[in-house]
Amino acid sequence: MTRQVLDRIDLAAARTGLDRRRFLTRSGAVAATLTVLNGCASGDGDAAPATSTSTTGPSTTSADTTTTSTTTTDPGGQYVVPEPEDEEACRVELGDRGEFVFDVHTHHVMPDGVWRENAPRLEQMIRRLVPPGCTEAERLECLNRTAYLTNMFLGSDTTIAMLSDIPSSGPLDAAVPFDAKVGTAELMEAITVAGRSRVLLHDVIAPNFGPLDQRLDDMAATAATGRVSAFKVYTAWGPDRQGYSLADPAIGVPVVEQARDLGVDVMCAHKGLPLLEFDQRFNGPDDICAMAAAFPDMRFVVYHSAFETSTTERAYDPDRAATGVNSLVKAMDDHGIPPNGNVYGDLGTTWRETMRDPTEAAHVLGKLISRLGEDRVLWGTDAIWLGSPQAQIEAFRAFEITEAFQERHGYPALTAELKAKILGLNAAELFGVDVEAVTCGIDTSLLEASRGELQVLVDDGLVPSPYEPVGYMTRREVLGWWRSLTEPWAPV
Numbered sequence: 001m002t003r004q005v006l007d008r009i010d011l012a013a014a015r016t017g018l019d020r021r022r023f024l025t026r027s028g029a030v031a032a033t034l035t036v037l038n039g040c041a042s043g044d045g046d047a048a049p050a051t052s053t054s055t056t057g058p059s060t061t062s063a064d065t066t067t068t069s070t071t072t073t074d075p076g077g078q079y080v081v082p083e084p085e086d087e088e089a090c091r092v093e094l095g096d097r098g099e100f101v102f103d104v105h106t107h108h109v110m111p112d113g114v115w116r117e118n119a120p121r122l123e124q125m126i127r128r129l130v131p132p133g134c135t136e137a138e139r140l141e142c143l144n145r146t147a148y149l150t151n152m153f154l155g156s157d158t159t160i161a162m163l164s165d166i167p168s169s170g171p172l173d174a175a176v177p178f179d180a181k182v183g184t185a186e187l188m189e190a191i192t193v194a195g196r197s198r199v200l201l202h203d204v205i206a207p208n209f210g211p212l213d214q215r216l217d218d219m220a221a222t223a224a225t226g227r228v229s230a231f232k233v234y235t236a237w238g239p240d241r242q243g244y245s246l247a248d249p250a251i252g253v254p255v256v257e258q259a260r261d262l263g264v265d266v267m268c269a270h271k272g273l274p275l276l277e278f279d280q281r282f283n284g285p286d287d288i289c290a291m292a293a294a295f296p297d298m299r300f301v302v303y304h305s306a307f308e309t310s311t312t313e314r315a316y317d318p319d320r321a322a323t324g325v326n327s328l329v330k331a332m333d334d335h336g337i338p339p340n341g342n343v344y345g346d347l348g349t350t351w352r353e354t355m356r357d358p359t360e361a362a363h364v365l366g367k368l369i370s371r372l373g374e375d376r377v378l379w380g381t382d383a384i385w386l387g388s389p390q391a392q393i394e395a396f397r398a399f400e401i402t403e404a405f406q407e408r409h410g411y412p413a414l415t416a417e418l419k420a421k422i423l424g425l426n427a428a429e430l431f432g433v434d435v436e437a438v439t440c441g442i443d444t445s446l447l448e449a450s451r452g453e454l455q456v457l458v459d460d461g462l463v464p465s466p467y468e469p470v471g472y473m474t475r476r477e478v479l480g481w482w483r484s485l486t487e488p489w490a491p492v
């Protein structure tokens, strides 16, 4: 598959008269990749995705008919993309369509922070997430605050981003302590229209470290800044590798009550995608759905939608619901949460990991939209791990669930209206963001004016490509880019 993508990109670059580096700064490179992915879809069986790729080849004819599947069933999803050589069509079809893109799941780090001394294992994990083309001597600088603002707001069509963090026990081992998060938001506000913030903040808390009263006071202190859009927990992470249940009356319940009392009515939890030293007993979504049933006036967001890379996503089966999106659907059923209720699902990493197999992607999106509800699926990318989220955005715009899958599994059609909800309108409603006010602010902002100038500078090699912190020159770097789209990153 890798070779096919590379060959297709080289072919398109040659046909358009651009060198490879320059071609890779265009949406045509994404179109070439998606065209190949169409041919790599697995069937709809319970088996692992088809491994034979000998008869699948990149389409050189029509983008709509690239299905040379080696399995007996049709793929469940497809990318509808123009010819990669047609630069104008790629720009129009894959580029900014004026959607309100609200990425609820984003990251950067503070490379100078004390966390690197205090949490060396987390630093090791983060180093694996540096974009492959990074040329900084200190590679964590490719994930710093400037790289964040550049990749998110100049290098992608993202309108608003929620800044999250990795697990920590407090400011001393947080990759981005809450004060630093405020600094990032303030920097962004300094270059956009005042009062129309485009960086919202999570406060990541670990109530299972130290005295609970102290942790509840910490929550009150950050909430007092008026900048906490949601609290986020990692229930599978804790001292001595012990997690906890969000429904535990001694830990989770007081935290949710405290959030509610502080006026922060959104609680987020990482579920699925096992990270370092996770306590798997507490990594499933049952507890958060139990809390959603118990606290109907609060809203709960299941980060990653409980997806994990070791589970191949297929049609929902309650007998195979121990992990993955099925475990979320089952927890919703077990606790009687209706569609469009108070449980939300985030697509961070989940989309990036499943988009390489259109059938698996169709199952993930189909299950989430039909069970959580079309107003409850939230766009997230986990950027700027591995760089700008732009390729993920463009792939999502181009993606469709096939009619056969809609009929067979009761999945919805991915209409433009539904995509617009998922890309941003659902999150805007959840976090009380005034879409019109933000959009109006962007039109006049200095930052937005500079977006138009970016492509010129990229062409001249003066600033990095929107798709990567550095331009691509070599075959090896191209492979790095390709892998950053297709290889699992989550340490297990």
Ligand SMILES: [Zn+2]
Pocket: 105, 106, 107, 164, 348, 382
């Ligand atoms: Zn994340």
